[in-house]
Amino acid sequence: MVPRRSWSGLAGASHFSPVWDPVHDEVNLLIKMLTTNHLQYYATSFLSAKDSWLFVWPCDPLGHGEDIRVFALQPDIWAAPRSDVYLRFNMSRQRVASSLTDMSVCYRAYQTALTTLQVFLSYATADSSSNAIMMYVDDGEHFFRFNNQPQEAARRVRVPTELRRWRHYCHVLAGETYTVYVDGEVAASGPISGDDRVLPLNGSFIVGQEQDGFSRGMDEQQILKGYVTQVNLWDRGVSGAEVGDMASCRTNTKGNIFSTDRDDVELVNVQERNASLGDLCLREADFVIFPERYTYLEAEEFCRFVGSRMYAPRDARKMQMFNETKWKERLRFRTWLAITDEEEEGVWRRAEDGQALRDVAFAPGQPDNGKNENCIMSGGTDSLLNDFKCNGTIKGSVVCEDQTDVPLFLRGGCKVARTMTMFEIRGYVLQKPYFHGFHGEMILLAEEEEDERRKWLWLDAARNVTLASLEVASENVYPFGRRAWTLEAPVCDRKVGTTRVLSLSRCTDSEYMCADGNCIDIAARCDAKDDCADQTDEDDCDIVTTPPDYRKFKPPKNDLDPNLPLHPEAEVKFLRFHKIDDVQQVNYLEFILTLRWVDSRVTFFNLRSDLFANKLSASEREKIWTPELDFPNALNGDVKTVKTNFFIQRTGEPNELDFNNVNMDQTYSGSAATILLQTHYSGGFVCDFDVFFYPFDVQRCGVSIRLASVSKGQVRFTAVRSRARYGKYVPLPTYIVGNPVTYTLTRRYTLIVLSVFMPSILLLAIGYSTLYLKIIQIHHTRPLDLRVLALSSHLLAYDLCHVSLHQPSYQNEGKHSHFRCNESP
Structure with missing residues (x-):
């Protein structure tokens, strides 16, 4: 049952309310007609101790038309x-x-x-x-x-x-x-x-x-x-x-x-x-008074916080309605109004639309401080107006416009329809505004009969059932933001007495709600910058989550045809060749292997368009299936992993926001993103060199990559989804690198011919030409032939050494490998 409480202003039309008689515990029938500036307000209330209902006609007889x-x-x-x-x-x-x-x-x-x-x-x-x-x-x-x-x-x-x-x-x-x-x-x-x-x-x-x-x-x-x-x-x-x-x-x-x-x-x-x-x-703005004390700037911010703006009466009739509400609801506090003469001294205008107001009812001696005081506050007991500094420290209660087109949302209640989460601000119970759910639920401040403690209640008014209660540090604290409520009735299959986190805010589907109830753009969630005042937008920023039945050892199914094996997309980017050993038939090189696949079993959060902003942490990598690889043609089976990165590439649109989701994160199904594994490798890879046509030989080599610990019926590489490319083109001294999936080494025969064969041919030609000298000159030709043969042998050895020095040297942290040719004695 609902604890004892005041029933004033149940319809939210604050200028009409039933009268509660605490002595006789009954409600008097009140029929009130009030005439102001040719305006008649009619209200009829019928209340009893057991049941209560009140309605106010939504239009007043101003005489506009038939x-x-x-x-x-x-x-x-x-x-x-x-x-x-x-x-x-x-x-x-x-x-x-x-x-x-x-x-x-x-x-x-x-x-x-x-x-x-x-x-x-x-x-x-x-x-x-x-x-x-x-x-x-x-x-x-x-x-x-x-x-x-x-x-x-x-x-x-x-x-x-x-x-x-x-x-x-x-x-x-x-x-x-x-x-x-x-x-x-x-x-x-x-x-x-x-x-x-x-x-x-x-x-x-x-x-x-x-x-x-x-x-x-x-x-x-x-x-x-x-x-x-x-x-x-x-x-x-x-x-x-x-x-x-x-x-x-x-x-x-x-x-x-x-x-x-x-x-x-x-x-x-x-x-x-x-x-x-x-x-x-006719649509005239109504208002809601919040009795808490704020400076003028704080009052402006509070009204924005609840999805509204500060209220300013449009004319004397609306001003009188405002004053009557303050008196009837016992909200007789100094109250800020959105009226200012900052634009033109002495001309008081509504801050909302700049409308100039006439016959402003200032207190005697007011306004009294010229250009230094440009904001207006309504008096507490006399309701007369005074001017104050807009940026001063004077505090008063705040009145906000009743914005019917900006609902609040109560999330976390396991509702079956979005409109069931929508609330509006009405007033008043125990001198506080209350919150009316579109489907009949209420959130209001109530007072316990035993110890007169006040706490917020979430109740179903139609069934007269209290669903949950919330104790706050002060009655001046509203139930905005994420808070743990104590259940007074079963909610979301939770038992009575347990707690459930609910959130109340004006945040829409395109916004993220901070823990205190403020709203920021959803794009600011987990962007490594503190956009919430409480910094909660950078909490719980994991990108991926898995369902309870997820099995990491099982590869995902093919997202296009579940009956086919998973076909990861593979890309090899060769960065550099450190050494090509013709004798050992080994190529020493570095490359980056990028694998892409879709895992429809997982769910992603708050993905960004920038790939590098969607990097998985080490703990997140451990949650998901990852292909295991080996390299059959690696020298001694030894391949060094230089660096590994996991990224998530967004490819689809986010899921429709779950209107019951308290966290308000943007979620993506597994099929709306691609998992990208990028690994930098370095090692030596064996290649079968065929030098029969040396120096006009072409060697076809490759890096063999094999999926380990999984059958071909589950995961398989395909030629269509595999490709290789060479990074920045830097010619090797003795080879040219081609660009098919298996790289091609084409020997640079011009260099070999010019540096090895041509000098040898020239020297042999010189030596051979001495055979045509006369016999009398034999004592001159024999030493020359011997020198030519010795020089040819020495030049050939030098050229071969010189060519080997042009092999690319490996550079690591500023250290170089050096090669030296030792001459024969």
Whole structure:
């Protein structure tokens, strides 16, 4: 059960509230009419000690246009939904037509809360045709049925889910086209679905309730909670201009088949009143007062924190409403208002839109400090205005605009619909604003009867069940951010008395919520910079996680065809050749092997477009399957691993955000990214040299890479997904490196011919030419022949040594290897 608490201002319209009598433990009936500047406010509250409900009409009789009928359909946000509240009209009573093929149906609705299905209209012609016309919304998605056929175009309507706002809808079926208008604008259009276009006009037309049979089979979770007006039905397609005039309150065009403003409608537990047409299109900002003390700059920041901005009354009428709320709710504190004369001294303007205000009710002697004090604070007891420094240390309570289009989200409650996580700020309970869930849950400050301790409660008002409680250090602390709540009822299969982390904030799906409830752009999550004031955006920045049934020894399946082995993409980049040993037939070289594969079993977090920002840590590498490799043609089986890096390359879009996820991380399925393993190797690799055509020989060598400890039926390299390339092209002294998968060494025969063969041939030619000298000169030719032979032998040895010195030397940390040729004595 819900502990004792104050019930003031349950409807959130702070200028009306029931009166609680603590002596007699009863609620007095209060009917109050207040007149200010020709404005009348009407409110009726009916409360008892057992049950309570209150509603305030969402429009006031300002006299703008003709009167229309407004119907209240369970608008009380504290009451449980019922299945016996609706408007009904027997279509056989109209005398215009017996059936129709073209049709237009328009209506204006104002929702105060949501149910599982928000059903606006339902028309049944028989038990078997209970969806002849049906318009409903399910978790923000719109549906419309005509002759039991869903119209696909309706599902393309995108309208933000928003409470306490009048919206005008029109559904037009004309010719072959179905068009949806929302607030006078085309929201979606498409061909009419279904072959049967004839709709009999002899059925039961119900507003605010779904019927599963002919005027029966009502369901309390398929209703409209709020108000409805201007329901009209035509046997033709109304034009876009007509829809625009109706939506903007310029005209009240009545349907020729049915109109709530003309026909006698059966009201089943429905209350009715008249309102002026023009009032339906007026949108005036309401406000919420937070009694905590802030400086002016802190007050601005707090309103931004809750998704709003500071409030400034637009005129004397709104100022009086603000002052009345302060007195009635006992919030008689000095309060900052968003009014300033910083732009022009002495001209006080609203900070929001720069509107100049007249007849500002300053306290006597105020304003008193000229250009030094440009901000306004409302007095605590007299409500008169004083000017203060905007950047000073004076503190006051803060009043924020009631932004109905910026909901809060309560995440972590295991809800089945996103709208079930949405909350709005209403007021007041125990002089504090409370939070109303769109589906009837509440978060409010309550006081325990035993020790009068105050704590925040999360409760289901319709069932009168407290779901969880939260104790905070001070009653001035709101339940924003991530907090551990104590369960008072089973939630998410957790037992009573256990804790569950819930988060309350205004953060949207494109933002990340800091632990304190502030919001930052999701791109700032885990970017190695502290964007949250509490630095929690850099906590828990692991990129990859595996499910409980993940088996690291099992390779992933082929992402394109699970029946085929996994085909990793392999790329070899040869960096440099240290040495080519013709005699030992070994090539000493360095290369980088890059392997890419997809593991659909894992989940990734917060991936960035920059590959190098998605580097896995050592602990993350140990979580996932990694291919084991060996090199069959490595010299002595010894290959040195210089460096290994794991990266995740984002290739797809993130998953849709789980609206129950407290952490609000961006997640990616395993198939939306590629795992990239990059390893730098160095070693000697054996090659079978064929020197028969020396020096015109070409050697075809390679680095053999083999998958170890896995069968070819599971993982296999393919030629299509394998490639090799040589890095920066640097010619070797005796070879040219080709570029196929197995590298090709082509001997540089020009160098060999010029440095070895040509000198030898020249010397031999000289020696041979001495054979043609005369016999008398034999004593000169013999020593010359001997010198030529000796020089040829010595030159050949020198040239071979000189060529070997041109082999590339290995450089490591500034140290060089040196080679020296020893001459024979």
